[in-house]
Amino acid sequence: MNNPEGRSKNFIYEIIDDDMKINKWEAKVHTRFPPEPNGYLHIGHAKSICLNYGIARDYNGKFNLRFDDTNPEKEEQEYVDSIIEDVKWLGADFEDRILYGSDYFEQMYQWAIELIKKGKAYVCDLNSDEIRSSRGTLTEPGKNSPFRNRSVEENMDLFERMRKGEFPNGTKTLRAKIDMASPNINLRDPIMYRIVHEEHHRQGSDWCIYPTYDWAHGNEDSIEGITHSICTLEFENHRPLYDWFLDQLGVHHPQQIEFARLNLSYTVMSKRRLLQLVKEGYVDGWDDPRMPTISGYRRRGYTPESIRNFAEIIGVAKRDALTDIALLEYAIRDDLNKHANRVMAVLKPLKVVITNYTGEEELEAVNNPENIEAGTRRVPFCNELYIEQNDFMENPPKGFHRLIPGGEVRLRYAYIIKCKEVIKNEKGEVIELRCSYDPETKSGSGTSTKKVKGVIHWVSAKHAVDAEVRLYDRLFTVENPGADEDWLSKIYPNSLEIINNAKVEPSLKSSKPLDKFQFERMGYFCVDQKYTTKEKLVFNRTVTLKDSWKK
RNA sequence: UGCCGGGUCGUCUAAUGGCAGGACAGCGGCCUUUGGAGCCGUAUGUGGAGGUUCGAAUCCUCCCCCGGCAGCCA
Numbered sequence: 001m002n003n004p005e006g007r008s009k010n011f012i013y014e015i016i017d018d019d020m021k022i023n024k025w026e027a028k029v030h031t032r033f034p035p036e037p038n039g040y041l042h043i044g045h046a047k048s049i050c051l052n053y054g055i056a057r058d059y060n061g062k063f064n065l066r067f068d069d070t071n072p073e074k075e076e077q078e079y080v081d082s083i084i085e086d087v088k089w090l091g092a093d094f095e096d097r098i099l100y101g102s103d104y105f106e107q108m109y110q111w112a113i114e115l116i117k118k119g120k121a122y123v124c125d126l127n128s129d130e131i132r133s134s135r136g137t138l139t140e141p142g143k144n145s146p147f148r149n150r151s152v153e154e155n156m157d158l159f160e161r162m163r164k165g166e167f168p169n170g171t172k173t174l175r176a177k178i179d180m181a182s183p184n185i186n187l188r189d190p191i192m193y194r195i196v197h198e199e200h201h202r203q204g205s206d207w208c209i210y211p212t213y214d215w216a217h218g219n220e221d222s223i224e225g226i227t228h229s230i231c232t233l234e235f236e237n238h239r240p241l242y243d244w245f246l247d248q249l250g251v252h253h254p255q256q257i258e259f260a261r262l263n264l265s266y267t268v269m270s271k272r273r274l275l276q277l278v279k280e281g282y283v284d285g286w287d288d289p290r291m292p293t294i295s296g297y298r299r300r301g302y303t304p305e306s307i308r309n310f311a312e313i314i315g316v317a318k319r320d321a322l323t324d325i326a327l328l329e330y331a332i333r334d335d336l337n338k339h340a341n342r343v344m345a346v347l348k349p350l351k352v353v354i355t356n357y358t359g360e361e362e363l364e365a366v367n368n369p370e371n372i373e374a375g376t377r378r379v380p381f382c383n384e385l386y387i388e389q390n391d392f393m394e395n396p397p398k399g400f401h402r403l404i405p406g407g408e409v410r411l412r413y414a415y416i417i418k419c420k421e422v423i424k425n426e427k428g429e430v431i432e433l434r435c436s437y438d439p440e441t442k443s444g445s446g447t448s449t450k451k452v453k454g455v456i457h458w459v460s461a462k463h464a465v466d467a468e469v470r471l472y473d474r475l476f477t478v479e480n481p482g483a484d485e486d487w488l489s490k491i492y493p494n495s496l497e498i499i500n501n502a503k504v505e506p507s508l509k510s511s512k513p514l515d516k517f518q519f520e521r522m523g524y525f526c527v528d529q530k531y532t533t534k535e536k537l538v539f540n541r542t543v544t545l546k547d548s549w550k551k
Numbered sequence: 552u553g554c555c556g557g558g559u560c561g562u563c564u565a566a567u568g569g570c571a572g573g574a575c576a577g578c579g580g581c582c583u584u585u586g587g588a589g590c591c592g593u594a595u596g597u598g599g600a601g602g603u604u605c606g607a608a609u610c611c612u613c614c615c616c617c618g619g620c621a622g623c624c625a
Contacts, residue, residue: 139553185621194623205583237620315564320618324562455584521585541576549586
C-alpha cells in the first residue's frame with residue numbers, strides 16, 4: 001500500500017511507516033497543502049501536492065487544501081480561485097475541505113492571550129529598524145527589547161488595543177519571549193503579530209493585526225489535526241520555534257518533515273520572479289505556455305497524469321537538486337504517446353503537384369498505433385499537396401532520407417512519389433515541386449515491393465485547414481537562471497515562434513480547446529484555449545518528438 | 552564566522568554493515584510506412600584522508616564542498 005507502483009519508498013514514507021507501527025496519532029494520517037494565495041501555483045507546488053495527497057491516499061488518510069492567508073497586502077481572490085482550479089485539475093482530492101488559515105484568527109488570538117498570561121509573549125514598541133538592529137547577527141547574540149519585561153496586565157491592555165485599531169501600522173508588535181541569545185535566530189523573540197490596517201480578501205476589515213507565518217502556520221496545522229506537516233527545507237530552522245509554540249500551548253503537535261523543493265533547469269521557480277515576468281510583460285500571463293505554472297503547463301498541453309508521473313519519477317529527498325527539464329518532457333511524451341491521436345499537419349508548407357494523378361480519393365490512416373481502439377480516419381488526397389519545407393533538400397547531406405531532386409519518398413498512408421522538377425522564384429527559393437506518383441505503391445495495398453527509406457507527412461492543398469501554430473522553447477538560455485542576479489537578461493528571445501500559415505488535415509476542423517494531438521513527425525500539439533476562435537485554430541506545441549536525426 | 556541541513560553515474564533517485572541498482576539523458580544495435588514508439592545492449596558514480604570490521608556509500612574521527620537562516624514575507 002505504501003508504494004503502489006512498486007517504487008522504493010522515500011524517507012517520508014519511512015517516517016510514517018514507523019509512526020504507524022507505534023500507533024502514533026492512533027495510526028492516522030492527515031496531510032495538507034498550504035499555499036499562500038499570492039500567485040499562481042507552479043510545478044514545484046505540484047510536487048508538494050502530489051506528495052501530500054499521495055501520502056493521504058496511500059495511508060487511507062485525509063488531505064486538506066488550506067490557504068495560508070495571513071498577509072492581506074499580497075493576497076487576492078483571483079489567486080485563491082486559480083489555486084483551487086489547479087489542485088483539482090491535478091487530481092488531488094481534498095473532498096469538501098477548502099480551508100483558510102484566516103478563519104482561525106480568533107483562535108490564534110486567544111492562544112496569543114494565553115501566552116501573554118503565561119508571561120511568554122509581550123507587546124514591543126520597537127520599530128522594524130530597531131528590532132532588526134537588536135536582533136544581533138549570525139555570530140553575535142541579540143539584545144533584549146526594553147519592553148520585554150512589561151507586566152502581564154500592561155501586555156494584555158496593549159494587545160487588546162492593538163486589535164481594536166488604536167495604533168498605526170508598524171508601531172507595535174506582539175513578540176514571543178524566548179531567547180535573544182539563541183544561536184537559532186528564529187528563536188530571538190520572534191514577532192507573532194504585526195499591525196496592518198488593510199482589507200483582507202476574506203476577513204474584510206475584521207482585523208488590523210495579522211499573525212506572522214511563524215506564529216500562524218503551526219497553529220493552523222494543529223487546529224486541523226494535521227499529523228505530518230510536510231514543508232520545504234528552508235523551514236527546517238523554524239521547526240524549533242513551531243515546536244516551542246505548540247508545547248507552550250499544550251495543543252495537538254504535528255510532526256514537521258522537510259524535503260527539498262523542486263528546481264527545474266532552464267526556468268525560474270520563485271513566485272516573486274514569476275510575478276515579475278507576468279507584471280512586466282515578458283510573458284503572456286500566468287498561464288503562458290512557457291511558464292512553469294500548472295496553468296501554463298495545462299494550456300501547453302500537459303496532462304495531470306504526466307505531472308503526477310513526473311513527481312513520482314523525481315522522487316523526494318533532502319538534498320538540493322536541479323532537475324533536468326528532460327525528465328518532465330519524458331513524462332509528457334510518455335503519456336501523450338499512448339493517448340494522443342496522430343494527425344498530419346504541415347507547419348511550413350511547400351507545394352507539391354503530382355503531375356500524373358487525377359481526381360481525388362480518401363486514404364485510411366491509423367489514429368494511434370499505440371492504441372488500436374483509437375480506430376482509423378479517412379484523409380483526403382489529390383494532386384496538389386503541401387509537404388514540410390524541411391522534407392525537401394536540393395543539396396542533401398549524407399544520410400538525408402527525405403525528398404531530393406530525382407529521389408523518391410513515401411507519402412505517409414499514400415503513395416511513393418518521385419521528384420521530377422524543382423520550381424523556384426526569382427530569388428532562387430524553391431516554391432514548388434513537380435512529382436510523379438507510382439499507383440502500384442498505395443499504402444497497405446501490398447501491390448508493390450518498392451522500398452524507400454523516407455516517409456514524410458503531407459496535407460491535401462485542396463482540403464487543408466489553415467491554422468496558427470505556436471512553437472515554444474525554453475524561456476531561459478542558461479541552466480539555472482534563478483542563481484543569477486541578472487536573470488532577466490537570460491531570457492531566451494526566441495522562446496516563442498508563431499507560425500500563422502500552417503496547413504492541417506481537415507479532421508482537425510472540429511477540434512476543441514485543450515484537445516491533444518501528435519502531429520506526425522513534428523511533435524505533440526494542443527488546441528490553445530486562449531486564442532482559438534470559431535474562425536481560427538491555434539495550436540500550442542507541447543513538446544517535440546524525440547528526434548534521432550542529426551545532420 | 553554561529554546554528555541547522557546536505558554531499559551516490561551527466562541529471563534525478565535507491566541501497567539502512569553483505570554483489571552500488573533504477574529512471575532520464577548519452578552511445579551502439581535490432582525493428583519500423585512517424586528518423587516517432589518499441590526491443591536489446593553499453594559506458595559512466597559513493598567529496599577527501601584516516602579508523603573500526605571478515606566485509607563500509609552506510610559506523611567513528613578529522614577535513615573539504617554546497618544550501619538555508621540576521622522581513623513586522625511565506
